[in-house]
Amino acid sequence: MATLKELAAKDELFSGGHRLCSGCGIPPIVRLLLRSAGSPVVATSATGCLEVGTSIYPYTAWRIPWIHSAFENAAATISGIESAYRAFKKKGRIPADKEIKFLALGGDGGTYDIGFQALSGALERGHNFLYVCYDNGAYMNTGIQRSSATPLGSATTTSPAGAKRPGKQEWRKDLTRVVVAHNIPYAAQASPHNWRDLEGKARKAFNVAGPAFMNIISPCPLGWYSKPEDSINAARLAVDTCYWPLYEVENGILRVTYRPKEKKPIADWFKIQGRFKHLFKPENSHLLDETQKRIDAEWQRLLDMDGKAVF
Amino acid sequence: MAARKAKKLMQGNESCFEGAIYAGCRFYAGYPITPSTEIAEGLSRRLPQIGGKFIQMEDEIASIAAVVGASLAGLKSMTATSGPGFSLKQEGLGYACMAEVPCVIVNVMRGGPSTGYPTGPSQSDVMQAKWGTHGDHPVVALTPAYVQEIFSETVRAFNIAEKYRTPVIILYDEIVGHMREPIIIPEPGELEVIDREKPTCPPEDYLPYDRRLEVPPLAAFGEGYRFHVTGLNHKDDGFPTNDSKTIEEGVKRLIRKIDNNRESIWKNDGYYLDDAEVVVFAYGSTARSARRSVRMAREKGIKAGLFRPLTIWPFPDKALKEAVKKARGVIVPEMNLGQIVLEVERNCPGMAVTGIHRVDGEPINPKQILDAIEKYR
Numbered sequence: 001m002a003t004l005k006e007l008a009a010k011d012e013l014f015s016g017g018h019r020l021c022s023g024c025g026i027p028p029i030v031r032l033l034l035r036s037a038g039s040p041v042v043a044t045s046a047t048g049c050l051e052v053g054t055s056i057y058p059y060t061a062w063r064i065p066w067i068h069s070a071f072e073n074a075a076a077t078i079s080g081i082e083s084a085y086r087a088f089k090k091k092g093r094i095p096a097d098k099e100i101k102f103l104a105l106g107g108d109g110g111t112y113d114i115g116f117q118a119l120s121g122a123l124e125r126g127h128n129f130l131y132v133c134y135d136n137g138a139y140m141n142t143g144i145q146r147s148s149a150t151p152l153g154s155a156t157t158t159s160p161a162g163a164k165r166p167g168k169q170e171w172r173k174d175l176t177r178v179v180v181a182h183n184i185p186y187a188a189q190a191s192p193h194n195w196r197d198l199e200g201k202a203r204k205a206f207n208v209a210g211p212a213f214m215n216i217i218s219p220c221p222l223g224w225y226s227k228p229e230d231s232i233n234a235a236r237l238a239v240d241t242c243y244w245p246l247y248e249v250e251n252g253i254l255r256v257t258y259r260p261k262e263k264k265p266i267a268d269w270f271k272i273q274g275r276f277k278h279l280f281k282p283e284n285s286h287l288l289d290e291t292q293k294r295i296d297a298e299w300q301r302l303l304d305m306d307g308k309a310v311f
Numbered sequence: 312m313a314a315r316k317a318k319k320l321m322q323g324n325e326s327c328f329e330g331a332i333y334a335g336c337r338f339y340a341g342y343p344i345t346p347s348t349e350i351a352e353g354l355s356r357r358l359p360q361i362g363g364k365f366i367q368m369e370d371e372i373a374s375i376a377a378v379v380g381a382s383l384a385g386l387k388s389m390t391a392t393s394g395p396g397f398s399l400k401q402e403g404l405g406y407a408c409m410a411e412v413p414c415v416i417v418n419v420m421r422g423g424p425s426t427g428y429p430t431g432p433s434q435s436d437v438m439q440a441k442w443g444t445h446g447d448h449p450v451v452a453l454t455p456a457y458v459q460e461i462f463s464e465t466v467r468a469f470n471i472a473e474k475y476r477t478p479v480i481i482l483y484d485e486i487v488g489h490m491r492e493p494i495i496i497p498e499p500g501e502l503e504v505i506d507r508e509k510p511t512c513p514p515e516d517y518l519p520y521d522r523r524l525e526v527p528p529l530a531a532f533g534e535g536y537r538f539h540v541t542g543l544n545h546k547d548d549g550f551p552t553n554d555s556k557t558i559e560e561g562v563k564r565l566i567r568k569i570d571n572n573r574e575s576i577w578k579n580d581g582y583y584l585d586d587a588e589v590v591v592f593a594y595g596s597t598a599r600s601a602r603r604s605v606r607m608a609r610e611k612g613i614k615a616g617l618f619r620p621l622t623i624w625p626f627p628d629k630a631l632k633e634a635v636k637k638a639r640g641v642i643v644p645e646m647n648l649g650q651i652v653l654e655v656e657r658n659c660p661g662m663a664v665t666g667i668h669r670v671d672g673e674p675i676n677p678k679q680i681l682d683a684i685e686k687y688r
Contacts, residue, residue: 047426070395070426072370114342114370145343145351146367158343158355158367165359 002036002199010035011063018061020053023228025218025235026134028192030105033132034064036202039099042081043067046074046110049141050134072114075122075131078104082127101206102129107218108149109139112175123182123211130205130212133175136220144223148173151243152294153287154275156223161278166287171294179213180249180310186212188248188257192219193235197246197257204250217244225274237269242299247306254305263299266292318493323483324349324391326458326494327417328357330465331389333497334504336415337363338388340377342370342396345429346485347419350391371396375403375416382407382414383540385531387469387506391417394427397436397443404478405444406542408565411520411529413472413507415465417481419488420595420646422672431672432485434595435647440480441624447562449569451576452480452624454594458492463502464621470505471576475568476526482623484646486596486674510536518547522560525568569625578621579630583609587616589687590638592631592655594620597644597675604680615684623651628658635659642667642683644675 013034020027026049034041042065045051051068054061069077082102088094104122106115111133119131138156139145146159150168155161159168180187185208190198198216205212217238219231226234238244239258243266246258267288270276279288321329328350331339339354351367358365364381368374374390382388392400397418407414420436422428436443440452451471455464461483468479508528510517519538521527530536539549544558552558569576580598583605584590593601598619608615618634620627635641640663643652652666665683669675 068426072399109343112369116369139343142343142345142348143352145348148369157348157352158365160352160356162356162359 004195007032007035007195007199013041013063014054015061015063017059018054019056020049021220021222021228023219023221023231024049024053025136025192025220025231026050026053028195029132029134029198029216029218032192032195032198033103033202036199037101037103037206038203039101039206040064041101041103042085043103043105044069044074044077044081046104046106046115047071047141048107048110050105050107052141071110073118074104074106074110074115076118078102078129078131079122079125079127082129102127104129104131106131106133107139107141108133108135108137109147111135112148112173119179120182123179123184123213126210128210130202130214132214132216134216134218136218136223137172138220138223140220140223149175152291153279153284155278156275166278166284167275176213176215179215182211183252183311184211184213185209186248186250188214189244189246190214190216191235191239191244191246192216193232194239194246194258201248201257204248223275225277226272230272234269234272237264237272240264241266241269242295243269245299245302247302249310252309252311254302254308254310256302256306266295316495316498318495320491321458321494322349322491323458323461323488324419325353326461327391327465327481328353329496330462331415331469332357332361333462333502334387334466334469335506336387336389336469337361338378338381338386339363339390340366340368340374340381340388341390341392342368342374344371344393344396346421346488347391347393347396347417350417371399372403375400375407378414379403379407379410379412382412383532385534387413387473389415389417391419393419393421393429394423394433394436395425397439401444405446405448407478408444408448408450409446409542410540411476411527411565412478413476413529414478415468415472415481416478417465420482420484422670428672430485432596432646432674433670433672434484434597434645435650435670436482437623437645437647437650440482447566449477449566450480450624451475451477451569451622452482453621454482454623455621456483456487456595456598456619458487458490459494460621461487462494462496466502466504467578470503473505473507474526475572476507476529477569480624482595484595509534519549520545520561521547522564525564525571573625576622576625577627577630579627580619580621581634582617582619583614584616584618584634586614587634587638588614589640589642589684590616590618590635591642591644591680591684592618592620592651593644594623594651597646600675600677601644601680603677604684607677607681608684611685611688613684613688615687626654626658631655631658635662638662640665640687642680644680646670646675
């Protein structure tokens with residue numbers, strides 16, 4: 001486990017001056033990821049906030065080889081890149097023992113939804129890469145439309161809260177669990193507020209042989225209707241309410257990596273975000289209750305699985 | 312006394328979804344993409360209020376598939392997108408042509424290729440609208456240029472889709488999509504609204520792809536008519552066939568049903584065409600610049616006119632030939648590197664046809680067109 005001092009001494013591969021919003025969760029995530037790699041990294045980004053915000057001509061925030069392909073295919077693009085490097089090594093064009101890491105990045109829209117097929121395919125084929133989803137719970141880049149990662153009851157521009165419907169009607173997809181079902185060597189959930197946990201997981205993920213996946217919650221003041229200065233706290237609350245449990249599945253064994261000292265009610269996380277404002281009206285209290293119930297059950301399921309094989 | 316109808320300030324994309332609701336659209340499936348997203352956002356609010364259904368899908372491919380499904384179940388259905396999403400929808404569009412499923416696809420054009428220029432206008436999907444999906448197929452595409460016109464053309468798109476059992480594409484660009492103009496929402500009944508013809512025969516006699524008919528009636532799922540729907544070449548009852556004669560006749564009927572009805576699908580607007588010696592052929596927001604250039608040219612004593620197609624596919628060859636009868640030349644401004652200009656050339660043999668093209672994300676301005684017109688002084 002690296003100390004903060006050691007981490008800070010490493011090269012900054014993701015430069016400042018990018019155009020992501022103040023309070024956005026993505027930059028601290030990417031900076032930590034690149035600091036954890038330990039070897040040269042080649043990265044692809046799906047269309048999304050990260051891609052748009054870091055690469056508007058004539059500036060780029062990337063001090064590594066980086067490709068933006070399209071919305072649905074970051075995992076497919078990294079598959080091609082990783083295979084090409086393998087061929088280069090076979091042909092002796094680069095030394096066979098040279099360590100190169102491959103990283104694909106996508107938001108929840110580009111990962112849970114349109115990029116899901118490409119992700120699943122790449123995991124099954126077993127490419128040696130790390131896929132990281134920065135999950136801010138909606139299509140923020142196009143103006144806050146719901147995704148399959150959007151929490152139940154959340155108001156977005158395509159799941160508006162009104163007289164007929166109190167926000168999104170569906171429970172979010174548990175993508176981490178779906179990915180785990182691909183039997184890959186490493187999968188984890190992380191949060192930018194817990195840098196030590198995130199860095200340790202990223203290092204593991206980069207170093208396993210075969211595909212690895214990290215789902216990282218990423219606060220979005222714009223889409224969460226929260227204060228930019230509250231972002232890290234919002235990430236912390238997502239974890240302390242167990243909405244976003246921190247855990248990993250390494251070679252099939254699940255481990256809960258953080259247990260809140262005091263598990264907070266989900267309302268604590270909801271009330272600092274405008275997207276859940278309507279859930280505090282008496283007529284919508286059933287949604288709050290349902291959310292709490294499901295979170296409790298899921299947390300209990302994880303605790304029961306802790307230290308055990310997932311299959 | 313009837314009250315004077317109130318004007319509403321509305322964005323092009325808002326006008327589109329209000330037009331869809333007016334036409335009876337009760338199902339929308341889509342995926343967020345700039346600069347069309349306001350259509351999805353608006354319908355996510357509006358459709359639940361009137362008993363309709365809005366679904367956000369996981370991608371563009373799923374969106375068009377859901378629209379096809381909903382239409383077969385009997386609802387007037389629509390999706391909206393822009394360049395990259397339109398590319399993803401192409402297979403579903405071809406399926407809708409083949410299975411003869413009425414539906415409307417809006418493409419708010421932005422710069423391309425690929426992710427291109429999401430916030431910049433373009434007219435570079437005109438040929439993709441015609442030939443984007445594989446195989447010989449009929450295509451109807453409409454090109455409104457004003458916010459009010461987006462409303463009425465969306466209604467017309469549904470009417471054509473329903474009447475001819477075919478997908479209809481509405482092509483407009485980011486400028487008109489995001490422009491705000493005052494519009495008057497027509498009263499119910501003011502604009503014609505057409506519903507698809509349903510079968511009246513006994514279920515056992517129903518042939519959903521009857522080659523003897525131009526447009527066979529379409530039963531909705533659950534109405535007692537059991538029939539087969541497929542993207543494979545099929546017989547009159549919908550079941551797949553390998554019989555070459557049936558295949559050829561089936562595909563030809565698809566083409567024929569639009570070809571034979573071109574006159575009723577075509578719609579054009581003309582401005583100073585009667586004595587025009589130079590005709591500007593322009594569509595969408597470019598036509599608005601062109602209209603100004605024509606007026607400027609007339610002030611300078613140059614006999615210029617504007618031919619503005621509202622139906623770009625099928626191509627308005629007959630009206631164009633009529634419009635250029637007295638002309639010495641045709642000017643075709645479009646925000647692409649030369650697409651519809653080729654079609655104009657093909658239909659104006661021996662005439663000087665000049666394209667004005669721009670792909671820098673900026674609109675073609677009246678001065679650019681006027682400069683070309685002035686060469687005919």
